[in-house]
Every structure is written in structure tokens, then in C-alpha cells.
Amino acid sequence: MTFTADLSDIAILIIALAFLIFVLAAVPALLQLKRTFQALEELTAEGRRTIESVNVIVQKAGDQLSDVEELVTKVKDVGLKVTGLAEMVVDNVRSPLIGIISFFFGAEEGFKRFFKRGKKGGGDDGDQ
Helix, strand or coil: CCCCCCHHHHHHHHHHHHHHHHHHHHHHHHHHHHHHHHHHHHHHHHHHHHHHHHHHHHHHHHHHHHHHHHHHHHHHHHHHHHHHHHHHHHHHHHHHHHHHHHHHHHHHHHHHHHHHHHHHCCCCCCCC
């Protein structure tokens, strides 16, 4: 039994074997591609759930931020009122305090002159 084949028969045989090897290699690759797409779909779903959770957190933080902003505004207003009150107290206390201190210094100087004169035995009226 002899096999005789010309060049076109050998070429067709090689092409058929190449196509068979290609199909055998493509099947596992396609199965792996299918698994990759499923994993990507699961990852996308998990990402969507995570983004929804983050959106809820951001929304709550935004609500809290408005409360904090209101609190900061109130603290600022209180600070300005305290500053105004302190300025008013200083203005109303400074004048009487200066008057009282001036009175005490004047009284001290007056007593010093009065008692100093008394020790000399009279006033200095320029008769020498």
C-alpha cells in the first residue's frame, strides 16, 4: 500500500491540521475569556454597591457639614458679641478707674506736701 500525494494534497493536510490545532487552542482561550468577563461583571456589581455606600456616607457628611457650618457661624457671632461686650466694659470701667487712681495719686501727693510742710515749721513764703 503506497501513499501518493501531490503538493496540493499535502498543503490541504497541513492547513487542516493547523486549523484543528487552532480550534483546540481557541476553546480554552474562549472559556478563560468567558470566566474573565464573569469576574469583570462581579467586580462591576461590587463597585456599584461600594459607590452606593459611599454616596450614602457623602450625603450624611454633607448634612453634618451644614450643621457644623451653622455652629461655626454661631460661634463666630458669639465671639463678635463677646469682643463688643469686652470693649464696652473696658470703655465704661477705664474712665472711672482712671479717675479713682488719679484721686489716690493726688491725695498721696497732697498728704506728702501737707506733712512735709508741717515738719519744716511753716510754709516757705520767700522771706530769707
